[in-house]
Amino acid sequence: GSSGPSSSASSGKPSGTVIVLAAASLKGAFDKIGKDFELAHPGTTVKFSYGGSSSLATSIKQGVSADVFASANTANMDTVSGDKMTEGTPKIFVRNKLEIVTEAGNPHHIKSVSDLAEPSIKVAVCAPAVPCGAYSSQVFKKAGVTVKPVSEETSVTGVVTKVSLGEADAGVVYVTDVKAGGSKVGGVPIPAKDNVVADYPIARLTDAPNKAGASSFVSYVLSAKGQQVLASYGFMPAASH
Amino acid sequence: MRSSRQPVNLVVLCLAAITALFFIFPLTGLIFRTPWSSMGSVITSKTSTDALRLSLIASLSTTALALCFGFPLAWLLARGRFPGKTLLRGLCTLPMVLPPVVGGIALLLAYGRRGLIGEPLNHAFGISLPFSLPGVIVAEAFVAMPFFVITLESGLRSMNTKLEDAARSLGASRWTVFRRVTLPLIWPSLAAGGVLTWSRALGEFGATITFAGNLPGVTQTAPLAIYVSQSSNMLPEAIGLSLVLVLVSLTVMIVTRDRSST
Amino acid sequence: MRSSRQPVNLVVLCLAAITALFFIFPLTGLIFRTPWSSMGSVITSKTSTDALRLSLIASLSTTALALCFGFPLAWLLARGRFPGKTLLRGLCTLPMVLPPVVGGIALLLAYGRRGLIGEPLNHAFGISLPFSLPGVIVAEAFVAMPFFVITLESGLRSMNTKLEDAARSLGASRWTVFRRVTLPLIWPSLAAGGVLTWSRALGEFGATITFAGNLPGVTQTAPLAIYVSQSSNMLPEAIGLSLVLVLVSLTVMIVTRDRSST
Amino acid sequence: MTGPAGLAADLQLRLDRLSLDAALTVRPGQVAALLGPNGAGKSTVLRALAGLLPLAGGRIVLDGTVLDDPAARTRIPPDKRPVALMFQDYLLFPHLTALENVAFGLRSRGMPKALARARAATAMDRVGLAGLTEARPGALSGGQQQRVAMARALVTEPRLLLLDEPLAALDVSTKTEIRRHLRQLLRSSNSANVLVTHDLLDAVALADQMVVIEDGGIMQSGTPAEVTARPRSRYVADLVGVNLLRGTVAGRAIRLDDGGELLTQGGGPSAGAALAVVPPAAVAVGRKAPERPRPNAWAGQISAVDLMGDRVRVRLDGTPAVIADVSPAAVDELRLDEGGELWAQVAPGDVTVYAP
């Protein structure tokens, strides 16, 4: 047994434990939303299992029993819903966009995406195979620059870590990551014409042991209160696009 | 007896010092970067204490499992004579080569709810390993136990088996021989194997998160908590918790070593 | 001599079999899931061959480094007498406990561009480890060398040092004693330590990506390539490449074992 | 019990350089001394009896219980045999103190710790090691280690006691004392005892039965008196310290296989192959040939001169080759240089002849 007491009906008052598989980049916001949700629905407990979206998708396809899946990209969600393992169509609950991350104080005076093409600038990006990498490629393409990165990180935090420790001079990450990086890093916005928008989908899982809890949690995330918390972590509300 | 010669010469000393420094500098780096002011809250936060507790439980269970199950395998590899021994040894060491995340996937394929063994297990007994502490232990055992097996096998191979004959001839049963002769004689390997397995299990991340998930209080061990902190851009917390992990393991190692060896 | 008794009894055999199966099932699972039809292209793709080549180079270099540098440290720990030996041993084993990603961060703090050692190194010689093959090797050595040190130390501790005295008294210099007496006698531990280190280095992922980054053809080892495949929903490719990695290491292990032991 | 008490063994097995085929019977309270050249298979016999080497054929029966019978697939494991073996190379447990080593057998058979330690302490005292109970084997001298090994075997009071060269490393004083102690113990113990030794004194002092093994087979056995009186091999002759000559009876003389002839007093076999023994003290030597040809006198070259304490043993290469004992005083007088020529002479009364 893994998910604790659960209510059998698919409707009614949520109770018991809700297990949420969520992309690690959502941790700050989701921890807060979880607490709020528990307050709003006494008797419920929300447990988060954070990880890379693709690992989480793999786990789900291997039959891990959980209630909700919140992915950082649509591709991973699609592989899950493609296997009919989500209840209905996943909903986009939040969006994100890219930004250039630099060392605190921007010592290399990077002003635009085209500066990243400078051979003297060490750039870390996400690998094209992971979502933020795919988005970065699109940005470079739109801006018409060829960037030779020193590293293709497998996660956004990899890029942030490299930049914040001064290993790389700049990188391309989500706005939320720059915000979370605080004073150790600086951000250089990418103009809307070059930027891309990342969709974060959420869905209740077909095999969810706690269907009622799962549904309420998804609704709560999509509710104004949930969206407000997400916004405070730098995400763009789903509705605002 | 051996005091007759200076035990270590200068070249050896220099190389050893370089190696030691190579290990020590990064740790020093971590210590410098530790947010000492917030360490208190890092250590006492429920997430951290839960994670440390789980880490200790899981890694110690793994070590215990390695003793119960890895020891017989090491014995078989060291002393058994059967065709395909080299292949078996190779197979049992592969979890070390497999990137841990792939290891986790392999575990899901075998012991997951839809897995080769997991599915019948689930049907028959309702046992489901993922998202449970036993799942964490299985993941850690898969990754860490080979270290025990290989180290112990080497110890068993280099011991003087004539002493076991002597013990048998004095009326000691197999079990007594094992307990009173074999064990003390292979003690260095056993201790080394135990330390390696325990450490590897304590630091295990990839297989655990993939196979057992990352549920605080249930399957979130310290490395997972550290990962989550780090991947949600909370590096100082990650470093703080790492340091706690390091201190715990250092303490355990020094205490057990001081009590067990001369 | 030892043929006198049945070397392994039934309980041991059962436990060993369970353990072996525990390791073998997940591998079987992987094999079942391998996309055999596309294996050809997986193996021959430039990314894969580059990654495998880099993996082999880096892991073998790590093993060589462990021999050159880890051996002296193991020697010192086994035979030296100095205060703080237990602490030193503990410190040198900590990289095993540290979650690899944190290990990578620690390496950056020490040997990165702004690191404790890295900064002067960079200024004086223009050497920069991150994003380079030497960086990969440093990361793997940091994580994998402790396994060598601990295993070898246990071997050195359990060997009969009187035989070294005998060799000295026959006119063998320290070096000759080492080469012709010590080495052959600790061979099982040496082999075990080598296998452990090499395997661990071959499967290393977290520290490598954090410290050395992930650039195909430069620092992308097989585990990194596997991770990238897996995280871009190309699980079959990930499994395929893992299987190649596993086969390579299995082959190496069987070949070296058959050539080196009886 | 389905047979007589004591040991009845018929051992057949093969090692790289040895094919062993030997039968041995020892009654309770008796001692069989196993002697033989290096590599003859003595230690192998003991290991087989203790169950540490599997037999290829034959069987081992102790007090009527079959311990080993490959034909019937019976095989009692070493620890279930009421046997104790003192190894030639001691095989002390390096991680235990001397006392713990000695107590090991008792503890293994379930004796309470305090009692086992007390018994072990007594046993160590008996072999003169009272003060060394807490020493580790690695910090003991060779003779001290050997005594620990002996105490470890003796203290278990087995039904079959196997001692492999138990006195080889002891100093003379201790050797005499321990030999005496062993003698009493073996007699009073009611166990069957097998003792391997290279020392005739041990065999004569301790054994009821001497068994000479050569090249994996039993060359000769009997009471010490029988064996020493009629050696059947070069090894036994060397052990006893006599000249052994092989030949064929020819009337009152014996025609030697390697040439030459010896006149005897008769009394042996009347015809056929025979062995003749001549004690080295009975061989008179001189620098000059006897004045007129005499029987049993022949010349030879000195090939070796060995000091043997109170006498000097001279080895003469002649037809036949013999050893002769001379007094130290005679050495200078005879100018005993290797390579020199001497005449040897033996009185027919000193030649003992018997069938091989």
Place this chain on the structure above:
Amino acid sequence: MTGPAGLAADLQLRLDRLSLDAALTVRPGQVAALLGPNGAGKSTVLRALAGLLPLAGGRIVLDGTVLDDPAARTRIPPDKRPVALMFQDYLLFPHLTALENVAFGLRSRGMPKALARARAATAMDRVGLAGLTEARPGALSGGQQQRVAMARALVTEPRLLLLDEPLAALDVSTKTEIRRHLRQLLRSSNSANVLVTHDLLDAVALADQMVVIEDGGIMQSGTPAEVTARPRSRYVADLVGVNLLRGTVAGRAIRLDDGGELLTQGGGPSAGAALAVVPPAAVAVGRKAPERPRPNAWAGQISAVDLMGDRVRVRLDGTPAVIADVSPAAVDELRLDEGGELWAQVAPGDVTVYAP
């Protein structure tokens, strides 16, 4: 070279149960035999000479070169000393074949492989192991191992050869042969040789000098003849096989420390403490008291009866306690049971007295 050739050593060191203080001088081509009880420190002396144990004081000089001098902080490491040590427990390399073991010293000193192997093969042949070159030590019998160890030490042709009980595990035939081989070799080698043994025969046959060590110190030394003629300790008396009595000269008699008095023929010291030696063969024993009181006759209880080959050794507890040798024929006649009473008698002419 700054001094005489050969070995001049003064050894001081401490182990757990031993405080060693012994001086030793051996000239080239000569052999010193080290004898003494178990644990006396004989092996320790050899280890110190080989450089395997550091000295606390004293010095070791070989052929004029200082090998060890703690006061001057000089210390030549073991491998730089032209020394070879044959260990009491052999310490053969288990991973090498017998031949490789023997060739090890030559190879270590840089001899080309083929030559070293050829020499090693010759050395193995000399100790009778020609057929065992390819065997591993673990598959050799005890005596075979000992011979490999000996060949390994001998083949290096050192300036100082140290042999620790080299013949203890050999069978009689081999022992005689190898003793003879050693004798030639040691004489012709021009090296200084130190031999530890428990066997007086070895010392007499091989040594120019006997050094008796007891409890870490030198108890007695001299030529074998000197030492055997005038034992100074119980150990040496046992070694030689004589009765040693301690007392004070009182005219023509000697008053014994443990009670009793022995009349002597004179010839020893005229006063003061003295030692008296009585060979066991000179002690006549009988069941009855002499008819009228006589000097040098006293009664004692039989405490032990040991068969010694061609004679029986009886131990009498009386004042003084003595051992007496009787012929086997006399044994029955005298009813030699332990605990029984016997009378002993010694002719004054058989008592040798000398200053301690």
